[in-house]
Every structure is written in structure tokens, then in C-alpha cells.
Amino acid sequence: MSDRFQLRSQRTELVFADLKALYSRAEALAEAQRxxxxxxxxCTKACPTRIDVPxxxxxxxxxxxxxxxxxxxxxxxxxxSCARVCPVDVLCAGACVLSLQYRPPIExxxxxxxxxxxxxxxxxxxxxxxxxxGRKIALVGSGPASLACSFHLVGLGHESVIFExxxxxxxxxxxxxxxxxxxxxxxxxxxxxILSSGIELRTGVEIGKDVSCERLVTxxxxxxxxxxxxxxSSLGIPGENVPGVLSAIEMIERIKLDASLSLDGLESxxxxxxxxxxxxxxxxxxxxxxxxxxILYRRTESEMPGYAHELKAARAAGVRFIEKTxxxxxxxxxxxxxxxxxxxxxxxxxVPGTEREFEAQMVVIAIGQAGEAGVVSKFPGVKCDSNGRVxxxxxxxxxxxxxxxxxxxxxxxxxxxxxxxxDGKRAAIEIDKTLKG
Amino acid sequence: MANLSINFAGIKSPNPFWLASGPxxxxxxxxxxxxEMGWGGAVWKTIGRPxxxxxxxxxxxxxxxxxxxxxxxxxxxxxxxxxxxFREIAEVKKRFPDRAVVAxxxxxxxxxxxxxxxxxxxxxxxxxxxxxxxxxxxxxxGMGSAVGQEPAVVRKITSWVKKAARVPVLVxxxxxxxDIREPATAAVExxxxxxVLINTVRSMIGVDLDxxxxxxxxxxxxxxxGYSGPAVKPIALxxxxxxxRDPRISVPISGIGGINTWRDAxxxxxxxxxxxxxxxxxxHHGFRIIEDLVxxxxxxxxxxxxxxxxxxxxxxxRTVGEWGExxxxxxxxxxxxxxxxxxCQVCYVSCRDGGHSAIHLPEDALTPGHLAPRRPxxxxxxxxxxxxxxxxxxxxxxRRAHSVSTARTGYRVPWVDQTQCVGCNLCSLVCPVxxxxxxxxxASKQ
Numbered sequence: 001m002s003d004r005f006q007l008r009s010q011r012t013e014l015v016f017a018d019l020k021a022l023y024s025r026a027e028a029l030a031e032a033q034r035x036x037x038x039x040x041x042x043c044t045k046a047c048p049t050r051i052d053v054p055x056x057x058x059x060x061x062x063x064x065x066x067x068x069x070x071x072x073x074x075x076x077x078x079x080x081s082c083a084r085v086c087p088v089d090v091l092c093a094g095a096c097v098l099s100l101q102y103r104p105p106i107e108x109x110x111x112x113x114x115x116x117x118x119x120x121x122x123x124x125x126x127x128x129x130x131x132x133x134g135r136k137i138a139l140v141g142s143g144p145a146s147l148a149c150s151f152h153l154v155g156l157g158h159e160s161v162i163f164e165x166x167x168x169x170x171x172x173x174x175x176x177x178x179x180x181x182x183x184x185x186x187x188x189x190x191x192x193x194i195l196s197s198g199i200e201l202r203t204g205v206e207i208g209k210d211v212s213c214e215r216l217v218t219x220x221x222x223x224x225x226x227x228x229x230x231x232x233s234s235l236g237i238p239g240e241n242v243p244g245v246l247s248a249i250e251m252i253e254r255i256k257l258d259a260s261l262s263l264d265g266l267e268s269x270x271x272x273x274x275x276x277x278x279x280x281x282x283x284x285x286x287x288x289x290x291x292x293x294x295i296l297y298r299r300t301e302s303e304m305p306g307y308a309h310e311l312k313a314a315r316a317a318g319v320r321f322i323e324k325t326x327x328x329x330x331x332x333x334x335x336x337x338x339x340x341x342x343x344x345x346x347x348x349x350x351v352p353g354t355e356r357e358f359e360a361q362m363v364v365i366a367i368g369q370a371g372e373a374g375v376v377s378k379f380p381g382v383k384c385d386s387n388g389r390v391x392x393x394x395x396x397x398x399x400x401x402x403x404x405x406x407x408x409x410x411x412x413x414x415x416x417x418x419x420x421x422x423d424g425k426r427a428a429i430e431i432d433k434t435l436k437g
Numbered sequence: 438m439a440n441l442s443i444n445f446a447g448i449k450s451p452n453p454f455w456l457a458s459g460p461x462x463x464x465x466x467x468x469x470x471x472x473e474m475g476w477g478g479a480v481w482k483t484i485g486r487p488x489x490x491x492x493x494x495x496x497x498x499x500x501x502x503x504x505x506x507x508x509x510x511x512x513x514x515x516x517x518x519x520x521x522x523f524r525e526i527a528e529v530k531k532r533f534p535d536r537a538v539v540a541x542x543x544x545x546x547x548x549x550x551x552x553x554x555x556x557x558x559x560x561x562x563x564x565x566x567x568x569x570x571x572x573x574x575x576x577x578x579g580m581g582s583a584v585g586q587e588p589a590v591v592r593k594i595t596s597w598v599k600k601a602a603r604v605p606v607l608v609x610x611x612x613x614x615x616d617i618r619e620p621a622t623a624a625v626e627x628x629x630x631x632x633v634l635i636n637t638v639r640s641m642i643g644v645d646l647d648x649x650x651x652x653x654x655x656x657x658x659x660x661x662x663g664y665s666g667p668a669v670k671p672i673a674l675x676x677x678x679x680x681x682r683d684p685r686i687s688v689p690i691s692g693i694g695g696i697n698t699w700r701d702a703x704x705x706x707x708x709x710x711x712x713x714x715x716x717x718x719x720x721h722h723g724f725r726i727i728e729d730l731v732x733x734x735x736x737x738x739x740x741x742x743x744x745x746x747x748x749x750x751x752x753x754x755r756t757v758g759e760w761g762e763x764x765x766x767x768x769x770x771x772x773x774x775x776x777x778x779x780x781c782q783v784c785y786v787s788c789r790d791g792g793h794s795a796i797h798l799p800e801d802a803l804t805p806g807h808l809a810p811r812r813p814x815x816x817x818x819x820x821x822x823x824x825x826x827x828x829x830x831x832x833x834x835x836r837r838a839h840s841v842s843t844a845r846t847g848y849r850v851p852w853v854d855q856t857q858c859v860g861c862n863l864c865s866l867v868c869p870v871x872x873x874x875x876x877x878x879x880a881s882k883q
Contacts, residue, residue, distance in 0.1 A: 062733055
């Protein structure tokens with residue numbers, strides 16, 4: 001591993017242990033041997049990147065670990081991250097046929113981590129370079145979508161240059177993953193490893209500011225836009241600028257990367273929202289010792305966009321989930337946060353006359369992120385929908401401009417790493433077709 | 438990358454993995470699909486005078502969660518027209534010139550044998566496999582294992598074929614015999630260019646206790662079948678190694694019998710096989726197993742710093758000998774790793790009742806002269822197994838990912854008294870945790 005990128009050594013996230021420990025060999029073999037080795041398997045179909053799950057699990061069972069890693073990484077170059085951050089309960093493992101026999105599904109995520117971890121940072125990608133095509137592709141953003149796209153493009157002989165506005169690559173996979181799933185240094189290890197397969201990275205370059213979108217389109221044969229999402233949306237209620245009111249993405253990033261975060265004396269926090277970011281941040285605060293963490297959601301539990309298994313885990317950590325409740329304004333006392341005024345909500349609208357005070361020393365807003373329409377729309381011919389998501393052709397990932405492609409969160413509005421990887425692959429295949437005519 | 442290609446008595450193939458003669462090689466369509474997926478060779482489903490096959494034909498042996506660890510069949514040779522088989526052999530060979538295509542034959546008169554040798558060669562077969570092993574249905578007609586069990590007949594038919602054949606002639610042997618070396622040497626003396634073994638083991642796979650008929654049954658009656666699959670592997674490994682060690686056997690061996698993974702294949706090769714043939718595993722999982730077979734063997738050879746399959750062939754055969762040649766002063770003893778033990782105590786009871794009572798529980802009273810381990814008997818891990826994992830602490834010890842909600846039953850890690858242990862391996866064989874019980878060498882008292 002190079003020392004090209006530095007993370008702070010005293011990061012808050014380091015107090016978190018892995019929720020799921022790396023399997024020992026004995027554990028991995030026992031689990032792999034339970035797999036039925038289905039044909040045309042539901043688990044594979046449930047994976048956006050179509051990893052041949054039974055194939056790699058069988059290879060673990062036969063002791064062909066290198067082959068297992070190859071099966072995974074050829075389909076999904078971020079297989080190591082995905083093994084740790086994928087919501088397997090609602091994807092591959094959720095589709096496992098063993099469930100139909102009332103037997104526990106195969107722990108696919110843990111097996112995938114077991115098969116990939118030994119190879120991260122090794123010379124695994126020492127692939128013979130494909131015949132150079134002389135074509136150059138620019139990729140905007142260095143998250144999973146761009147990494148996967150550029151990895152496949154390099155494999156097909158094209159030159160790939162990733163532009164990242166921040167100092168450290170990885171996108172939200174670096175700064176937004178709950179630390180008990182994966183630490184930032186592991187994400188960085190994987191990112192550097194993927195880059196080492198022949199991808200050029202330029203950090204500290206903001207497209208649309210340091211380099212114009214037009215210049216990118218003229219200098220490169222194709223462009224892939226993988227800029228992710230923008231800032232957290234705000235509630236639009238009075239008092240939101242009081243210190244102590246934070247946005248969720250920012251909060252998680254501070255827990256992940258910051259060394260100066262102190263939660264001493266913080267007894268209560270209210271998280272606003274019903275998505276996975278809300279459950280993540282609530283759970284992290286609870287684990288960090290905040291005694292009273294509540295999630296306030298304007299609809300009912302059954303309507304929440306977040307995963308039920310994540311909410312269950314947050315509850316197990318001591319988080320309260322309060323449904324049909326909306327904040328109407330922030331309460332402050334002498335410029336300091338005191339809590340919220342909340343109202344009962346019906347159909348996500350506040351019911352007049354139901355207002356009450358809700359004490360909280362911290363308020364975290366997790367109601368989604370805005371799109372990056374500002375940057376994206378500077379690309380000629382690229383359009384966004386009313387939610388700020390880039391409009392692309394579903395089969396190809398092509399935008400309105402035939403030489404510009406997009407994928408990941410900026411297209412789907414914020415899904416999983418695995419979806420971004422699938423989008424990146426999709427675009428790479430299409431870019432290759434386009435360039436080779 | 439190790440070189441996986443082999444040369445079997447002049448028959449070349451890009452890897453040692455051949456489909457054995459059987460249902461997977463029944464048609465050109467199947468063989469072509471297998472070749473597309475990377476199989477190195479195929480021995481066609483045995484061609485002979487047309488027969489009629491029965492329905493049903495197969496019976497399986499299950500073991501706990503694993504289905505079909507053994508398979509018994511009462512299927513005969515190919516029931517398709519002879520000319521169809523030869524036409525398809527020619528088509529497949531034309532499409533895949535670099536793969537080994539071997540015609541399996543079973544006939545009775547010399548004239549018929551000669552006719553079929555000619556037709557096989559005309560179709561482009563790279564070799565011939567004489568099926569002297571089928572244990573059911575054909576022996577009653579003076580063919581199959583009826584031939585393989587009579588060295589004199591093996592010799593006679595092999596010579597007939599050798600008179601006419603221009604391509605290599607391989608003889609496939611039956612294991613249903615007292616000493617495999619007898620028919621094998623007869624075949625070699627008659628000019629066989631290679632030996633193939635084992636064919637299936639004569640068997641009755643089971644009884645349907647509800648209907649009170651044998652399995653498989655045909656209109657309420659059954660017949661002994663041919664047994665294959667993982668369960669027959671040890672029989673096959675023994676016979677392959679017996680021939681590989683025999684100085685009279687100078688021809689290459691193609692090993693068959695229960696090969697399921699690249700590990701099984703590597704074992705066959707290490708005991709003397711040049712190529713390996715697979716049928717039952719394909720019947721269970723499909724042709725797709727070839728990917729792991731090739732990749733796994735290749736990675737293994739790389740790890741062992743061998744540059745080709747040839748370096749592995751017979752490597753272990755030379756370490757097999759007679760019982761009387763074994764070292765009596767050598768000793769190993771079991772060692773239980775408390776860090777991976779899950780406290781099931783299966784090793785304890787198996788050693789106590791079926792071994793040498795050398796494994797003890799923590800509270801066992803020690804008699805003088807016994808060796809007790811100098812370490813905590815109940816590990817922290819097992820003690821902590823009743824606590825739920827909390828990701829909020831930076832405890833780096835191995836944690837359970839799931840909460841174990843058992844009462845504190847007191848998990849016990851058994852220990853081995855190495856002065857009592859005879860080193861029989863039993864405990865390490867019954868232990869459910871891979872690698873938890875290891876057998877360690879004890880310095881011999883000279």
C-alpha cells in the first residue's frame with residue numbers, strides 16, 4: 001500500500017469493532033459447505049452486479065480461495081466493500097432458497113469478505129494489459145461507480161482518468177459507511193488497490209470550477225459522471241441554523257474521518273428521517289454512548305424507506321423509533337439548542353393543535369440529499385429530473401449527450417455501493433462499444 | 438501458471454479433466470457444451486449393439502444434508518443408433534480438434550470389434566476405450582464385467598482390438614474383482630496403451646420400505662446396479678495406486694471414481710493417474726464444475742511450485758507400500774485447540790468409547806503420571822458466548838456475530854493426555870471444526 005493518502009490516526013470511528021468478525025477458516029468452510037450450489041441461482045439474480053454466488057462459495061469449500069476471489073472481483077471489483085456493506089438480507093441472502101426450507105440462508109456477505117480480504121492490496125490485478133486503444137475517458141468523482149467503470153475500461157485497453165474534488169478518493173464509500181460495517185482505512189486500501197490496476201487519479205480537482213465541463217468533453221473521448229449526491233436536504237423550519245442542528249451525512253463523516261469530534265456530556269439526540277442514513281446515524285450515536293437517541297419519522301414504520309433489519313439493529317442498540325411525528329421548529333434557549341417542537345403527523349402533514357416539546361441536545365437531519373444538478377447541468381446535453389437526478393438510458397447509462405454517461409447515486413438518488421458498481425460496469429461496456437464503433 | 442496439458446498414451450488434451458463414459462457423454466450436443474465450458478476430453482457413452490434401457494435406473498445414497506454421496510445405476514450402454522453416435526463424434530471432433538474424444542466400445546465377436554474400431558477411427562476418435570467393466574445387464578450377455586473379471590478374456594479381446602486399431606487402446610477395468618493387478622497386467626501384456634479404472638462397484642443401493650421393493654425398481658422388481666460417486670473414491674484411489682506401484686504396469690492410468698472437486702482430482706493424479714474422468718459429479722452439478730477443477734488444480738500446482746501436471750503424477754504413489762514397511766517407533770498425538778473448540782465433546786465420547794480413552798474433560802480427576810494442559814480449559818471465547826456482541830467497544834478479540842442466547846451451560850474444552858493417546862486420528866476425524874484438532878509428531882524415544 002502506498003502512503004499517498006493519509007487519514008487521521010485518532011478517528012472516532014476507530015472505537016467501533018466490526019459487527020461481523022472475519023470468518024476463521026473453520027467457520028468459512030462450515031458455512032460454504034451448507035450451500036446447495038443452485039443453478040441459475042436466485043442469490044445471483046438478486047445481486048445487481050450478478051456475482052456467481054454459488055460458484056464462489058463452492059470454490060471456498062474446495063479451498064480454491066484465489067478462484068473464489070476471481071469469481072467475485074470479475075463481476076464486482078468492489079466485492080470487498082460490498083461484502084461488508086451490502087444489505088445482504090434484502091439482496092442475495094434474502095433470496096437464498098434455504099429460507100424456503102426454514103433454514104438460515106447462507107451468510108454470503110461474510111463468505112465474500114473471507115474470500116476477498118486476503119487479496120486486497122496484493123498483486124491480484126496483475127493482468128496483462130489489453131491492447132491499448134489510444135482512447136481516453138474522463139470520470140468525474142472517485143466513488144464506487146467511477147472506480148468500477150474505470151477498472152473495466154482499463155481492462156478493455158482504454159486510458160482512464162478520474163477527477164476527484166476532495167483530497168482522498170472513495171466518495172461516500174469512504175465517508176458514509178457505518179464504521180461497524182467498514183472503516184475508512186479499509187475502503188481506502190481497496191480504492192488504492194483498484195487504482196493500482198492502471199487508473200489515473202487526480203485529486204483536488206473540481207470539475208465545473210477548476211476544469212470546465214466543456215474542456216472535459218473536448219479533451220476526452222467519453223465522460224462518465226459519477227458525482228454522487230449533494231448536500232443534505234434541510235427541513236425548512238425556523239431555527240435550523242442553531243448550533244447543534246447537524247446534517248446526517250456531515251455527522252457520519254465526522255464520526256468516520258474526524259479526530260476532533262467530542263460527544264462528552266451529550267445525553268440526548270433526535271434524528272429526523274426514516275431512511276437508512278437516519279437509522280445508521282442514530283445507531284452510531286447510541287453506540288458512542290448517547291443515552292437517549294430517538295428517530296422521529298413523519299410516516300409509519302411500515303412506510304419507511306429504510307430497511308427493517310437496520311431499524312431492528314438500531315432498536316437493539318437502544319434507539320427509540322417514534323413514528324408519525326414531524327418537527328415544526330427548533331427550540332433554543334440563549335442561542336443554544338434545547339430541543340424541538342414536534343407535531344403529530346397524518347399523511348406526513350402536521351396536525352394543528354398537536355404540538356409538543358421534545359427535548360434533545362442534538363438534532364440530526366437525515367431526510368435525503370439534494371442532487372448535484374448544479375454540476376451536472378453544466379455538461380452540454382445532460383439533463384436532470386425534478387429531483388436533481390441525472391436522466392440516463394436505463395440499458396446503457398447514456399445521458400442526453402451521446403459521449404457522456406452517468407451512474408451511481410447521482411442517477412439513482414442514493415442506493416447501495418453494489419448498484420453504483422453495476423452502473424459503472426454498464427457504462428463501461430457501452431463506452432467501449434461506442435469507442436470501438 | 439502451471440501447464441495443465443497432458444499426453445495420455447499419445448492422446449493429447451489441454452487439461453487432465455475428461456468426462457467419463459456415461460449419461461453426460463450421451464450426445465454430441467452435451468459433449469460440445471462441455472467442451473465449450475473447458476473440459477479437456479470426453480469418453481463417449483459406450484457404443485455397442487443397440488439395447489433398450491429400463492425406467493427407472495438410478496438410486497442415491499444421502500448422508501445428512503448431503504444428497505447423493507453415492508449413486509447406483511442400472512443403465513446399460515448407449516441406446517441411440519450406432520451411426521448417430523459416430524456422426525456426432527465426427528462433428529464434435531471437427532469443432533474441437535484440440536480436445537480428446539475417446540470412443541467407448543462394448544461388443545462380443547472379433548468381427549464386430551474390428552468393425553467398430555474402424556468406424557470409430559473413421560469418425561476421428563483419438564482413442565478407444567474397451568468397456569470391460571459394466572457390472573449389470575451386459576455381463577449376462579458375456580460382456581462388461583464378465584470380461585473384466587477374467588484375465589484370459591481381457592487378454593483375448595484386447596489382442597483382437599490391437600490387431601485392428603491404429604489409435605491408442607485403453608482398457609477400462611472393473612473393481613469387482615479380488616486383485617485388480619491381474620486383469621490390468623493381462624491387458625498390458627496384450628498391448629493395451631492405457632488403463633482406465635474404476636468402473637462402478639456392484640451394489641444394492643437400498644430398499645423402499647413403504648413399497649417393499651428394491652431401489653431403483655422397474656415395475657416392482659430390481660437388480661444389482663453399479664455404484665459411483667464420492668463414496669467409492671477410496672476404493673478407486675487404492676486400485677489406481679496399486680497399479681501405479683506395480684512394476685509390470687508400464688502404461689498411463691486414467692483415474693475414475695468419486696471425483697467431485699479439484700482436490701479429489703489432485704489426489705488421483707498424485708497416486709498415479711495421468712488423466713481423470715468424471716461422471717457422477719457432472720450428473721449432480723452440471724458441466725459448470727470444470728471452472729473450479731481447472732482453476733483449483735492450477736492454483737495448487739502454482740502453490741507447490743510445480744510447472745506442470747506431469748510433476749504431480751505418481752508423486753505420492755511411491756510413498757505407498759506394504760504394512761510391514763511402516764515405522765513402528767513413530768508417534769503422533771492429538772492436540773485440541775481451545776481457541777477454536779466449540780465444546781461439543783464429540784471427540785471425548787468417541788475416544789472414550791471407540792478409541793483409547795485419552796481425551797479428558799476439565800473436571801476429570803488426574804491420576805499420577807498424566808499430563809494436563811497448562812492453559813485455561815474454558816476459554817474466554819466460550820465464556821463470552823453468552824454475551825451479545827456490542828460493536829460499541831473496541832475489543833479486538835474474536836466476537837460472535839450473532840448473539841448466543843443460551844444459558845451459561847459451561848462449555849467444556851476437552852484435553853488430550855498425550856501419554857495415553859495412540860495417535861489414531863479418530864478425534865480429528867469426528868471434530869466438526871476444521872483444523873481444531875491436529876495430530877502432532879511426538880519425538881520418538883530412541
